[in-house]
Amino acid sequence: MKTARVMIVEDEALVAMMVEDMLGDMGCEVAGSFGAVDAALAWLRDHPSPDGAVLDVNIGGEMVFPVAERLREQGVPFVFATGYGDLPRAGFESVQVLAKPINAGALRLAVERFRIG
């Protein structure tokens, strides 16, 4: 099985550190971990596409959707991870949502699909 390179966008530093560890434990490589939408978009512009991404939805008051849009254009699979139960996500209704706190089993299943993709 190839090592999946996964991108993380998460504004809560402690949660990001945990997701990084969880992905590491699952044999993934953290391709990039960002706490701001701008930084994530800039990174996507000058780096090869990752194999998948875990995106928090509300990034310090900013919505992550521009990053989701870019990933979709690049054909990169991704999941949302959010503490909001009912956040509107126009155009991304079919994207899987991981609740917070994060269930490691659910994250593992999502990552497995990144590998297939």
Next chain:
Amino acid sequence: MRELDVNHSIGDAETGLTTLIEMIETLSATRTINEVADVVRGAARRILDADGVAFVMRDKDLCWYVDEDAIGPLWKGKRFPMDQCVAGRVMKSGRVVVCPDIYADPDMPHDAYRPTFVKSLAIAPVRPRDPIAAIAVYWARPYDPPPEVLRKLQVVARATASALESGRLNDYLAASLEHGHFLLRELDHRVKNTLAIVQSITRQTLRTTPSPEAFADVFESRILALSQAHELLTRRAWGRPQLEEILQRTLATFADDVAGRFEVQGPAVAFSAETAVSVHMAIHELIANAARHGALSTPQGRVAIEWNVDKATAPGLLTLIWREQGGPALSGPPTRNGFGSKMVHQGLARDLGGQAVLDFAPTGLVFTLRAPLSERMSLAA
């Protein structure tokens, strides 16, 4: 033109009494200004046997002709300065104005009435003590309305005032209810986020502690720091906590003699709620480390924490230096990176979009943070 006091008693209404009662009943079911205006304009015209009625609201310094019911067009939808308009004068004085013959009265703005059918009028304020609206009644002939007509006009104005009040109350209740729901959703989000942080602390502490006893000690101390961070946020109603208060709160946990042990100096810098939690946790780790291995592990050790903001380049660059002195001599960096150094590098520096350096100098740890000012970290007023 003459003025009347509003507060003399209202006698038994005779003609139009039924219409008046119906109007009051209908008004009790209205919710918006437009609904009130719609009921009042038609009913008032019938009750007062007038040729036209206008419903005028105060809109700051303007009279706003919200709605009308008349034999010919008046000023519906228009706004006039308060002092250029008779309804404006009524809303300023809180007194009823009656003018039996407009063109015989030099005080009336004749030009305003010339395009209309209006020859005489009576205008009553709505809520005379602090008028919010006026009801203007017009006739197409010179006419001096008898006292009973003016009394009915005042009843209409009173009923309108209470309808507008209950409309406002209704809006206020709806907004409060909506705000309550918003707060519940926000609370749900914050609780889940905080639980995710606790989950992170649990996993990371488990990774770096050798025994259940050590886990319990370190985990508890981190959860207490998280709780302190939330206390500061609550105190500021989820506003922007300042670096100084975060330091004072965390330092006090580890040293009784804060003033003797620490030198804290820098301009007022404030953080967004989320970043404040990262800052709090990072400082907690630095202090816990100093207490275990660094300057706070000896009686004479001290920590200097200084920061400044270089405003030469926009948006401004913060440099913070944490310098430990007087502790045991260090023999270089620890063999493995613990939660503390991760919190400082991957946590704080990442959160602020800056760089963090931990220098394990023989004389003591020096931690340097450089980060640009942003929405997450700004100079406080």
